Amino acid sequence: MTAYAAESPLAVAANELDTTVGAAGQLRAQVLLDRAHFSPGEIDGFAGSNQRRAVRGYQQAKALPVTGDLDAGTWAALNADMAPVLVAYALTVEDVGQNYASLPQDMMEQGKLKSLGFESIEEALGERFHASPALLRKLNPTADFSKAGTQLQVPNVVGVAAPAKATKVVVDKSDSTLTLVDAAGNPFAQYPVSSGSQHDPLPLGEWKIVATAVNPTFHYNPALFWDADPTHARATLAAGPNNPVGTRWIDLSKPHYGLHGTAEPASIGKTQSHGCVRLTNWDVERVAAAIGPDVVVVMQE
Structure with a gap:
């Protein structure tokens, strides 16, 4: 009721x-x-x-x-x-x-x-x-x-x-959006994202989805972060909704890059990322339901 x-x-x-x-x-x-x-x-x-x-x-x-x-x-x-x-x-x-x-x-x-x-x-x-x-x-x-x-x-x-199955995913840096596209080229779902920064630009071009991981751990390597504390060492962060990559990691054919969740949903679409594409945890779950291996991910400015 x-x-x-x-x-x-x-x-x-x-x-x-x-x-x-x-x-x-x-x-x-x-x-x-x-x-x-x-x-x-x-x-x-x-x-x-x-x-x-x-x-x-x-x-x-x-x-x-x-x-x-x-x-x-x-x-x-x-x-x-x-x-x-x-x-x-x-x-x-x-x-x-x-x-x-x-x-x-x-x-x-x-x-x-x-x-x-x-x-x-x-x-x-x-x-x-x-x-x-x-x-x-x-x-x-x-x-x-x-x-x-x-x-x-x-x-x-x-x-x-869940949204329909997508044949293509388009990440638009200028609009801070991720769009699901059908076989006819029509957009049918859209989600706000944070994608790239001056230090870690979005890798423009076409990539493919390789695999997904549910409730992933996060392998922190300070060498990959320009703003990391110089005293930090490698560490594995436990799974959970406040993990830096949230509740889902969608791996791309571009090494070290993926679509993933976040610990800070209010920041999505308003702040920059370390190169990857961040969504709210609930939105990345919907994206994960709509894609599969080898789906093309187009990243554009």
Whole structure:
């Protein structure tokens, strides 16, 4: 059953079928874009660069005027998805019983840990529901996040069907996006990325997917990082959602390069990387579901 928290105007208004571009409208747009596989990245209810990229990609795929704006035609197409934007979720014993702990920033200290798990329940729930921890708090201002059975309002993004199989992946550095393309050359899904930097440029050209790894460890080699601490040595960092490559590594034919997740979903599309292509953990899982070995990955400026 869907329920809306009476104390949260965002939760109430986000289910209305209108073209408002206030906080509730932005939240609605982001959830619908996520469900349509045109990801706005971390859902936060604020209009930003990732949302605008998602809107542009969605408009192009739907043969709408490509403006990046939430105009009437775009709202009409998005609102064909009539599923509730927010749904009720009850915290479980497992949710509140995890061993949440702050993680050290230093790579060598992280290498001493047996797992790189979530630091808070809000972070864990944000990952599951593709939302910023701040948004979850805003939607549930009086909720006790430490108590099993607490009812929350969360973005309705779980259980969405996986995207179709892609025949090509296009990473566009200038637009900070990764696009899935079908056999006819049509884009049908898009995700924000961080890709390359001045020190570690994106390797332009065509590569192929070699393999994928779920919950990978991270083999830290300071010699490969221009900004590494000179006192650091090689280390293997344990798996976990806060591992530097997140929950999935998609290996490319270019040595040392891949598509992967991140420990910092809010940074995607807004910061640079060390050459690889970073996505939120939930987006890289959707990409992984849509590709296979030998799929071509085009990297372009």
